[in-house]
Amino acid sequence: MVDWPDGNLDAAVRFDEDPYDVIIVGAGVVGCALAYKLSQYRLRVLLLDKNYDVGEATSKGNSAIVHTGFDAAPGTLESQLVTQASRQWPELAEKLKIPFEKCGAMVLAITDEQNKQLDTIHAKAVSNGVDDVRLLSAAQTRELEPSVPQDVLGGLLIPRESIADPFTTSIAYAEVALANGIDILFGAEIVEIEDADKTIKKLVTARNDRIATRIIVNVAGLGSRRLADLYGGDEFDINPRRGQFLIFDKYSRSAIKRILLPIPTAQTKGVLVIPTIFGNLIAGPTAEDFSLDDEEVTDTTLEMLQSLLSGASRLFPGLVDQPVIGTFSGVRCNCSQGSYWIRSNDGHQGIVTVTGIRSTGFTSSPTLAEYLIKELHEKCGLNLEKNPNAVDSRPESNWPGWWQRPFANGELVKQNPDLGKIICYCENISRGEIIQHLDSPLKPRTLDAIKRRTRAQMGRCQGFDCQIKVAEIISEHCGIPLSKITKRGPESEIVPAPTAAGNEGKG
Numbered sequence: 138m139v140d141w142p143d144g145n146l147d148a149a150v151r152f153d154e155d156p157y158d159v160i161i162v163g164a165g166v167v168g169c170a171l172a173y174k175l176s177q178y179r180l181r182v183l184l185l186d187k188n189y190d191v192g193e194a195t196s197k198g199n200s201a202i203v204h205t206g207f208d209a210a211p212g213t214l215e216s217q218l219v220t221q222a223s224r225q226w227p228e229l230a231e232k233l234k235i236p237f238e239k240c241g242a243m244v245l246a247i248t249d250e251q252n253k254q255l256d257t258i259h260a261k262a263v264s265n266g267v268d269d270v271r272l273l274s275a276a277q278t279r280e281l282e283p284s285v286p287q288d289v290l291g292g293l294l295i296p297r298e299s300i301a302d303p304f305t306t307s308i309a310y311a312e313v314a315l316a317n318g319i320d321i322l323f324g325a326e327i328v329e330i331e332d333a334d335k336t337i338k339k340l341v342t343a344r345n346d347r348i349a350t351r352i353i354v355n356v357a358g359l360g361s362r363r364l365a366d367l368y369g370g371d372e373f374d375i376n377p378r379r380g381q382f383l384i385f386d387k388y389s390r391s392a393i394k395r396i397l398l399p400i401p402t403a404q405t406k407g408v409l410v411i412p413t414i415f416g417n418l419i420a421g422p423t424a425e426d427f428s429l430d431d432e433e434v435t436d437t438t439l440e441m442l443q444s445l446l447s448g449a450s451r452l453f454p455g456l457v458d459q460p461v462i463g464t465f466s467g468v469r470c471n472c473s474q475g476s477y478w479i480r481s482n483d484g485h486q487g488i489v490t491v492t493g494i495r496s497t498g499f500t501s502s503p504t505l506a507e508y509l510i511k512e513l514h515e516k517c518g519l520n521l522e523k524n525p526n527a528v529d530s531r532p533e534s535n536w537p538g539w540w541q542r543p544f545a546n547g548e549l550v551k552q553n554p555d556l557g558k559i560i561c562y563c564e565n566i567s568r569g570e571i572i573q574h575l576d577s578p579l580k581p582r583t584l585d586a587i588k589r590r591t592r593a594q595m596g597r598c599q600g601f602d603c604q605i606k607v608a609e610i611i612s613e614h615c616g617i618p619l620s621k622i623t624k625r626g627p628e629s630e631i632v633p634a635p636t637a638a639g640n641e642g643k644g
């Protein structure tokens with residue numbers, strides 16, 4: 138069992154008992170989407186992760202663009218899944234209560250050489266089925282986005298490029314899966330697989346728990362190579378590719394309406410300026426290659442952030458005057474053998490490896506999950522019988538508070554006065570919203586899990602003012618000593634453990 142404060146999600150998990158039909162290893166956006174889609178069938182499914190929340194790895198550190206697939210390599214599985222998903226997203230977001238905005242994007246040509254490439258990018262978009270793109274003259278480009286450089290030579294408008302909330306996406310998928318009876322286990326790192334060649338296989342966790350299953354789906358992202366080694370999966374290499382970002386204050390958001398992109402090079406899509414669904418601007422990402430065991434892979438570095446700022450200001454020169462409130466990095470699962478590297482019955486019957494979901498997995502998650510279910514059915518013999526009682530949406534009350542602004546609704550505050558008690562003044566997040574999330578189905582207990590759900594600690598002060606108040610609310614509401622409140626799970630405690638002298642809770 139997992140030694141985790143109030144982590145009673147694992148109460149339902151069957152250790153050493155009847156096998157699951159499917160165990161999904163990795164609760165990133167891809168694993169959560171797969172759990173959501175599998176929960177529509179009569180199946181026993183377990184979604185597990187070594188971390189203590191969903192979407193805690195690559196899925197929390199991206200540009201959060203719902204791509205149309207206009208620039209994908211035509212004819213690839215990636216292009217097919219991304220373009221299909223892009224059309225599904227507006228309905229998916231509405232069903233799952235994921236904040237989503239069709240803001241559009243613009244590729245900018247600054248040099249003559251770049252201007253010549255716009256036609257090629259336009260043709261590629263059309264061949265990917267994104268036929269609503271439009272070439273723009275210099276004057277049209279400046280008219281639509283007055284903050285772009287005065288010497289811009291032309292642009293390409295992609296009206297359906299969109300932005301969405303990446304955190305709510307994994308959470309929403311997992312919450313619906315849970316409501317449909319799927320089990321979820323956190324703090325479960327898979328370190329061994331027994332009987333991989335048999336019909337019933339056993340996954341062994343770092344805590345020596347054994348969980349039996351007929352099918353294993355490896356969607357462990359950067360961990361997929363190590364996991365594949367445990368069952369002797371096919372050869373592939375992961376070369377983590379870091380992307381750093383700058384986050385600008387909300388004042389900056391009104392300066393641009395659309396995502397601004399440079400003309401891509403053979404190596405990279407380049408640095409973008411991106412409005413976020415939360416009302417900020419971000420600039421990024423960088424593209425820096427690392428080895429799989431490099432521990433600095435998630436750091437941000439002054440040198441790269443400076444070069445990022447200079448690259449981004451070629452698209453929006455005024456960016457250099459905008460206040461930066463934070464930085465972050467995400468690490469792409471870059472597979473040398475190619476993106477969307479998927480092997481069914483990899484090494485053994487009933488094991489599926491999914492890796493190289495490098496730059497578009499947030500967008501493609503719903504269609505990639507459907508693709509994987511088809512593979513599981515056709516190649517691994519998974520029986521698919523629809524569950525007539527399954528739900529596929531979340532109720533209206535699940536729109537995030539930062540999107541709904543409950544503190545400004547007198548009626549709601551009258552019913553629940555805690556919704557009027559502001560804890561995070563940067564983002565206007567109340568004590569009531571934090572408590573609602575603590576009581577939500579996935580039982581978030583870490584500061585980062587609450588941050589991703591509420592936005593408390595994500596504003597201008599980046600938690601300087603409210604972090605300890607949030608920790609106190611978690612401690613009080615869940616009956617967990619303050620010394621056990623962590624940023625992202627065990628070994629990230631924020632105050633020292635009590636001593637014999639009794640310093641409980643003093644940081």
Ligand SMILES: Cc1cc2nc3c(=O)[nH]c(=O)nc-3n(C[C@H](O)[C@H](O)[C@H](O)COP(=O)(O)OP(=O)(O)OC[C@H]3O[C@@H](n4cnc5c(N)ncnc54)[C@H](O)[C@@H]3O)c2cc1C
Nearest residue numbers: 163165167187196199200202327358360380467497498500
């Ligand atoms: C800088 C950057 C920008 C991006 N921008 C966009 C964008 O704008 N739009 C878009 O669509 N996509 C974008 N992406 C890509 C997108 O973020 C990824 O494709 C997606 O998040 C991959 O999700 P995943 O579930 O495959 O992996 P992950 O989120 O990494 O999940 C894998 C999970 O497996 C778990 N795990 C690993 N090993 C084990 C083990 N042994 N036992 C148990 N659990 C294990 C990990 O803890 C992790 O939670 C971007 C990515 C980056 C890095």
